[in-house]
Amino acid sequence: GAVVSQHPSRVICKSGTSVKIECRSLDFQATTMFWYRQFPKQSLMLMATSNEGSKATYEQGVEKDKFLINHASLTLSTLTVTSAHPEDSSFYICSAPQGGPGQPQHFGDGTRLSIL
Amino acid sequence: SQELEQSPQSLIVQEGKNLTINCTSSKTLYGLYWYKQKYGEGLIFLMMLQKGGEEKSHEKITAKLDEKKQQSSLHITASQPSHAGIYLCGADANSGGSNYKLTFGKGTLLTVNP
Numbered sequence: 001g002a003v004v005s006q007h008p009s010r011v012i013c014k015s016g017t018s019v020k021i022e023c024r025s026l027d028f029q030a031t032t033m034f035w036y037r038q039f040p041k042q043s044l045m046l047m048a049t050s051n052e053g054s055k056a057t058y059e060q061g062v063e064k065d066k067f068l069i070n071h072a073s074l075t076l077s078t079l080t081v082t083s084a085h086p087e088d089s090s091f092y093i094c095s096a097p098q099g100g101p102g103q104p105q106h107f108g109d110g111t112r113l114s115i116l
Numbered sequence: 117s118q119e120l121e122q123s124p125q126s127l128i129v130q131e132g133k134n135l136t137i138n139c140t141s142s143k144t145l146y147g148l149y150w151y152k153q154k155y156g157e158g159l160i161f162l163m164m165l166q167k168g169g170e171e172k173s174h175e176k177i178t179a180k181l182d183e184k185k186q187q188s189s190l191h192i193t194a195s196q197p198s199h200a201g202i203y204l205c206g207a208d209a210n211s212g213g214s215n216y217k218l219t220f221g222k223g224t225l226l227t228v229n230p
Contacts, residue, residue: 041225105206107159110158
């Protein structure tokens with residue numbers, strides 16, 4: 001069964017709306033989670049590292065004020081796309097490493113965001 | 117930064133045929149992960165390789181990491197339509213295999229015709 005739960009799976013909303021995506025680790029604690037973005041027919045692009053109890057670390061070129069990340073507990077990280085515009089439409093996926101080094105990362109099922 | 121190059125970009129095979137997907141790194145791989153993704157869905161973990169020369173198998177899928185730890189291959193024997201999807205290789209961006217900040221190849225789209 002799934003070890004990382006991501007919600008919602010699909011969002012369609014108007015331009016200017018803020019959208020929150022949740023990523024939960026099930027049955028394990030994750031002090032670190034990762035947020036990726038995937039464009040059609042392209043690979044995953046790491047956006048940011050979510051750190052429990054501290055600020056997220058963003059990859060170069062990712063707008064911190066556009067993509068707000070909160071990791072308030074050991075099992076939950078949220079990504080909020082603020083004032084979303086059509087160019088923010090994409091597939092967003094989170095992941096969490098289970099266990100120590102050498103253990104695989106588990107991915108959520110992704111969220112397809114469509115901004116009209 | 118570490119770059120992973122996958123080949124081929126896409127592959128169409130007849131059911132029952134064998135196939136191989138390659139993943140080449142510009143740097144030494146400290147942890148190489150193979151995932152499968154259905155379009156619009158999450159990633160399913162397949163296998164992880166860490167040691168040079170390591171080989172792992174699961175059902176009809178075998179993954180290898182070369183001795184120099186810069187190239188990995190994924191081999192599917194007697195392919196089935198259920199094998200269809202996007203195969204992604206990912207590697208630890210940090211040396212030492214910390215399992216943080218995976219970087220991914222661009223993926224290989226596999227189509228298996230019945």
